[in-house]
Amino acid sequence: MEVITHERLRETVYRETMDNGLQVYVLPKPGFQKTYATFSTKYGSIDNHFQVEGEAETKVPDGIAHFLEHKMFEEPEGDIFAKFASLGASANAFTSFDQTVYLFSATENLMENLETLVNFVQNPYFTDQNVEKEKGIIGQEIGMYQDNPDWRVYFGLIEAMYAVHPVHIDIAGTVESIGTITKETLYTCYKTFYHPSNMLLFVVGGIEPEEVFSLVRSNQAKKNYKPQGNIQRLFDAEPAEVHEKRKVIKLPVSLPKCLFGFKETKLGVTGEALLRRDLATKLALELLIGTSTKLYQKLYDMDLISDGFGHEYNSNPNYAFSTIGGDTKDPERLLEIVTEDIKAVLTTGFESDDFERARKKKIGGYLRMLNSPENIAHEFTRYRFRGQDLFSVLPIYESMTLEEVNNRLREHIDWNQLAVSLVVSP
């Protein structure tokens, strides 16, 4: 067991890697009633083409990671929710581009709940019938998102940017693609990505670290996992330029939705360097178009934007892009003014006062996030899977310089890499 103390944040993390490769982290939160645990695999919607060392190359249907997540809750004795409910735990799961997370929160029966979580995720049970049944449920989930203009405009933007990389494919897939999923394809994905060496268990709350480690140790020792070779995630070459400059989707909306962003060209950055770039870009966007900027206020005063206008940066070693936007009565005028202003800022750079203030805002947001066990578990895992450490965020922010943020902005804003996504009423 390794102990990592972050004195300034008053947080201590305990870590141990099991013999089969499973990484386990415990963060005690003295005084908290709740324990929150996540059991995550580094496997999401983008991992649709892969090869395990010494095995055949495999391509799987779109939406299968998410489908698999739904099906994991079924056990030979029935739905695992019933067991969690009897133990007073609320359980759920979610799938994103690059991870699948199973979780529970509970205030009692903590060790039993933890063992239930580990066991159900390590015990797949797929049958032809239960796979068919799920297609109806997920079909409705897809239908629900089809009617959601925020979801559509977001995926519209990624589709505009990416021609090949699977990040542009809806996490749930399509009714057609999930139609081709069988229990055999599910088992193939399961065996590859649910090997303990590709997974991470995070437990946060009012718990004793050693109690968790000893439970997991003896639980894993009983399971006889054989070592697995490295998983190669295969991605066909994505062109550097955007796929389409502009994508328009017709859906009834009270005002047009407009999202735009820049597709990053410099890929292959990993680990702490990627985190630093990520934070610098977010800070740059805050300074460029955050709620206290002149540009934001000008757009608001011109009635071109409203509450809900925001910005985000999403980065991974093999794709990265910014998203900026919201509802607007006039997307053309909005883009025109934003373009003009950004060009001006690119020449002058940001001011040092503004930089200090935006940095404070980011640090405050980060510290507030650490109040929530859920956020700690989700963010810690997400960072870990990318070879990063959630607790290095504060020192990175503190060591960041104005020059660095100015340079990052100039590197990121490349007008050839701009894509726009619109949702407008038919």
Add this chain to the structure above:
Amino acid sequence: MGSGCFFTLPWYRMELNLFEVASADMTVSCKGVFILNKTVFERGSVGHIRIHVLPTTRFKTFAVSLYAGIPLNEETVTTAALTPFVLRRGTVSYPETIQFRKQLEHLYGAGFGFDVYKRGNYQIIQFRVDTINDEFVSSSDSLLHKTFSFLGEVVTKPVTENGVFREAYVNSERETVRKKLEAIINDKIRYAAERCMEEMFRGDPYRLHPLGQRKDLDGITPASLYEAFQQWLQQANLDLYVVGDTTLAEVQELVEQHFTLGRSSSPVYVPVKSEAAGGDVRVVEEVLDVNQGKLNMGLRIPVTYGDDQYAAALLYNGILGSYPHSKLFINVREKESLAYYAASRFDGHKGIISIQSGIEIANYSKALEIIKAQLASLRDGQISELEMSQTKAMLRNTLLEMQDSAFDIVAYDFNRVLSGRERPVEELLRQIEAITPEDVVRVANSVELDTIYFLTGKKEA
């Protein structure tokens, strides 16, 4: 349902959840603070503002909440809703919005915002600030003091011109509220839920949206809004909560310093007495351009937070539809694959159970029949021991874990202010444990289906 207006917005979420059942709103009426940690509010009052302080070192922040509630009323709903939008534009010390927002960033991006929502027969405006405890950052003077000075100014000293609100701000925020009201239709899940309530309460002020009515917006002037604001400050129920590393004495002093209102009385909330309405079930169908149909139902339940049967009503709702082991989830989703979500929600301040589901349009009759069968099975007492024990365990978990969030602790305590009923979490836990299937059946037989609302597409799918 709340209308969030936070500067730091939860932005696009790129994850798909396994399920979505209860909306966050439902849990507000059953969240709580557990006395295990001796987390007891200290209470006082300054200038007819009620003050509630929970001293604790568990969090990295000071959570400050000001609740202002007035009776929900057609005449005042829109002006009251518009007020906080104008207040967030500028104060006497920070008249320009950019200055105002920069000040918030100096406070380490204090999570300032407000929510406008309905509770029982009241329209509540909740201001919130979540400020970092100075110990974690290098700050020259107390961030709690600065926060109070800021929030006090926001609420009591807005920037004015010619003795009334600044016209540009009123005009601009009027458009913001209008856009929000018009945007409700974009989110079909929320739209269907709100339309169902609007139909169910068509003769009652509860039909009103907490953000008001579009038709009123044009008639509001800077002068009329300012006058309404002055009245609102005098007449609203005001409750100020602080959770963090502080004391009642410190907070009282800060309120005295920064909230000068000259109020002459402290009104109290009058809880709803919910009654069964009788009469036939109303069916409303609405056609919009949607792929998925939304089947919503509104039911009346003659039990509210202040009643002794409240715990039994929580059990009823839990067994019916607020968890993945509930009858709706099992029968509508898992057995029949008809929906991704099928859930119920209990509003303990108005006496409403609402049911929502998203279904294929052609499956309307089938889904309706299955949902009605679940209601009937509860009336007939088809409640297993397992359903009872699972639901009790889940309610217990919800109540206990809420104390890990400062704003949830506050939300639970505010139930007491709204209902006039003191019910510490331990007491509610004991009441829940004591509920029998017979108690749940009694509640089930008092529940009446009132409205069925179906949002359907232009063409049969």
